[in-house]
Amino acid sequence: MSQQMLLQEMMDKFGFKKENLAAYLGVNGKILNSWFASSLSTEYTPMPNGVFNYISEFIEKNSLSGVYNLPLRNKISFFGKNHLLSVEQFDRDSIEEVFSIADLMVPIARRKKISRVLEGAVLGNLFFEASTRTRVSFGTAFCRLGGSVCDTTGFTFSSMAKGESIYDTSRVIAGYVDIMVVRHPDRGSVSEFARASNIPIINGGDGPGEHPSQALLDLYTIKNEFSRLNKSLDGAHISLIGDLKYGRTVHSLIKLLSLYKNLKISLVSPIGLEMPESIINYASRNGNIVSVESSVKKGLSGADVVYATRVQKERFESEFEFRYESDFHINSEKINAFCNKDTIIMHPLPRDSNVGSNDLSTDLNNDDRLAIFRQSDNGIPVRMAIFAILLGVENIVHRNLRDVEWSRPVYISFADAAFHNL
Amino acid sequence: MSQQMLLQEMMDKFGFKKENLAAYLGVNGKILNSWFASSLSTEYTPMPNGVFNYISEFIEKNSLSGVYNLPLRNKISFFGKNHLLSVEQFDRDSIEEVFSIADLMVPIARRKKISRVLEGAVLGNLFFEASTRTRVSFGTAFCRLGGSVCDTTGFTFSSMAKGESIYDTSRVIAGYVDIMVVRHPDRGSVSEFARASNIPIINGGDGPGEHPSQALLDLYTIKNEFSRLNKSLDGAHISLIGDLKYGRTVHSLIKLLSLYKNLKISLVSPIGLEMPESIINYASRNGNIVSVESSVKKGLSGADVVYATRVQKERFESEFEFRYESDFHINSEKINAFCNKDTIIMHPLPRDSNVGSNDLSTDLNNDDRLAIFRQSDNGIPVRMAIFAILLGVENIVHRNLRDVEWSRPVYISFADAAFHNL
């Protein structure tokens, strides 16, 4: 069979467009065109044997099942590649698929089962900005799938200090590891990493840009809590309170929420820290009603979810730009006054527990409605799901599960035990 | 069977008190009482299914053997939890049990055998204060049991810099990993970690507080060396010399030594650096005689063990507080003059080998009595034992041992070879 016929069969049988196929094979459009060209034409170049065999095997393997189901990683692909850079890569169906896979991960994340499906794989955990929580969460998620982790941390990444470009750094590390998580203080920098590599890159937070795994675990938490409470996300009332201007997590979360229907979204923030107009517009679709509130009472009343954010002091240009008013401080008193018995209280963490911090109060620590640790726990199955999807092992995870043999506590802490009595 | 009957059976059959049982199940006393309450009473709450099944399986599994042997981790438990925070958790029997388990670990620590018993488990190695030696020792010990390690190092733990409480940090990380080692500059901080988590927490040194794994490996070394020399610890003469005021390791070691009988303990220190009175009193029991000496000659003469400590310069408030006199500098000349041929010389390391440091001299490096590296080597089997005990795998380690297939040197260094000719 000629290389042109083989390429055509690949496109016809599995619904690839030329652009997707090029990305899938890791070549640019010009090269793909040269493979498609008549072997008599001057534009023609022969396709390497490795690629020919790769496509042949792909067709053979996937033809058996009659119809090829495009893997989830291709449905959410970014410029045809298996990266996770933005929440905008998802639609409602692909979100639900991610969450089904996260559900499969729960017995592993809860240390009942062991998986070794990624044994031999290496994660490059590149943190150009400190974020211990996120780094450890991704790292342990990868370990729980059986893989190994190589960390780099700190602003002093040595090569970049010597003037190395992101392109070079990314391409070099891509030659070492199988998948990368990148956190970087500059918006758009992680996309630059992605451009240099066909190895999957996960955006672990690019400054004021995106942090998609956080938004996914937030939404996963809401859906999990609602499932326990027999509530539906469509039609629910979600209140976001605090610094909505600089809070990256609420920007991403609201984009994901906009995929659902008939939501009531209340945005409660001090003057000067309001949610940007563009994101409000983004969310106002599918019958969702977004209302900007300056009254905490009005914003919180009847909410199914209260999502409080941290004041991102480090992102302000001047610390005197505003005074965060204690009115916006979420505590036991306000929750009891304005909310219901089954309202869920969330926070992306870390929260500032110093006296006078105006962050989410510790006086809710023994309140079952406080879901912040269930939320951070959910980071593990969600990030395991992301790894499994991008590396294409989501369908074989179940194959090599074993029981954990060490003793583990029934609950991670006392507070969790209390929760189970809800 | 009712939940009340099940709980009662658990207590009757295995000797749990209510307090222990609550801790064992990870709930507080109030909740346990509500499970015990009559189902007609207003205090009654139903026990979650997970807990019911957990207890049923526990009873079934342990009833087969006729009598349930409380695992070592329960005997040494801290407030009913599987933490290792202090040497005061041990009595003489439990120490001996720990050392028997450490003995089982030696073939793995010496790289003759491979164990994978903790495959799938993740250690959170949290070092808020730099201590490369301790961090690597715990990390490699966990690796040698087959587990994976996630390290965090440095004072700049990002979340805490943002005002996060120890409670939040501990609870979040406990949701990621299976066991934590915590080193922190503040006394009592590691206990705070432990309060927030039912996951085992190991104190890797909390400032001037405790460092129990160091004391255990010190005692293990003494017992190992004595076993080679056909000596018994009961009745031995142990000399501790140097900075006994700030030296955390000698404080913990002397507490463990106090579990043994008829010891002669000589405390030799410069004026101003004497052992605190309270610790001296603690050690003066079981017929042990603790004597404070200002003469090095008198303190060292006839000693079976000379334990020299590092001058903890970084713990002094002012560097001019005292002049450490060279009289207290342990070197070949003093050892030859005052000690025996089978006196063992120990040091917690690191030692300051700079000229004029007054720390343990390098002129003993080729002296077989110098046990400092055998001592640091012992950190591996002792820490492996601690991990195995706290995670309850001490009885299954032997099951999956394999031979090491790579080539390893007969001795780690020349000095070790010399030692074997003793």
Next chain:
Amino acid sequence: MSQQMLLQEMMDKFGFKKENLAAYLGVNGKILNSWFASSLSTEYTPMPNGVFNYISEFIEKNSLSGVYNLPLRNKISFFGKNHLLSVEQFDRDSIEEVFSIADLMVPIARRKKISRVLEGAVLGNLFFEASTRTRVSFGTAFCRLGGSVCDTTGFTFSSMAKGESIYDTSRVIAGYVDIMVVRHPDRGSVSEFARASNIPIINGGDGPGEHPSQALLDLYTIKNEFSRLNKSLDGAHISLIGDLKYGRTVHSLIKLLSLYKNLKISLVSPIGLEMPESIINYASRNGNIVSVESSVKKGLSGADVVYATRVQKERFESEFEFRYESDFHINSEKINAFCNKDTIIMHPLPRDSNVGSNDLSTDLNNDDRLAIFRQSDNGIPVRMAIFAILLGVENIVHRNLRDVEWSRPVYISFADAAFHNL
């Protein structure tokens, strides 16, 4: 059999000299002599049982095959130990053996196969000087053989800050791990590590000293590229350009090149940054002609390899010592003007991609002749080979290979795809 006869048999049968045998057993010459001494003599000491058994088993195992092939690690040994400290440990034959083993590693390095041959082993990756690239390359190479990695990074290695000697640090860490990579800013410091340990130590760069694994991967790249182009290294023309005075990598590479024959080596550098005379003399043997050029045109014309170096600004005592002239800036224009279609362009990386940096230009990024990423990719199989050789598993790696089950891209980046069309 007496211990003297056993030792003699070991020497006779396998060609050990006394010096090698002592090192092999990890004892010094004096002790070996005492084992050889007549049991009636006063110098005699009995050989420990462990050593007797070790030698007996060695003889039995290796006698079966009729003749014992000294393992590669013994052929390249450093003072009889299995360290890799310098390129001077290699001759042409041992280089070729290393490369054959690296070839075996390629399917693992390219993520087609998984090896677990070093499962249970621990690498101590000690970086006293930042070098993320080198650290991650060694770390992932070890992971790909199934081992675990313990990293320490930064100048603030805590024990050494407290005055600990290299001897103590090395001996202590050698008690924890199975093999060490050490990078240190001071020339000769890694040899000091090696002296304290029989555990293999790999020099990961000792300041202005050596960085042997970089030189090996450079030469491996040249040989691989030449093999693709049907060229032979003997007789080739290699141009080294840039800072040849401080560039450690070119010093080591030129030493390895000197093992080959009839090379034409052009050294092109600005005034003040010339290659040291001693290295030029070293390389001028085997019919190799080394010519110092100040004309870029003359130095590059007809070159099979152009090896550009980074300007090591951090090694200059004063930043005003010289002005690096843009004449020596390698870019597309110069390569097209002076070089051939199959000239290979190399660089040790990182390169300074800032505007005006005068480092290797990014305008060659889509030029197939640019081999810099193929070069850094080669670090993995070469470093895997080094680990396998020093730990003596090079002959059993093939035994436990499995197929990778996760999806991986056909090419690491677009640029690699283009390359395959050469």
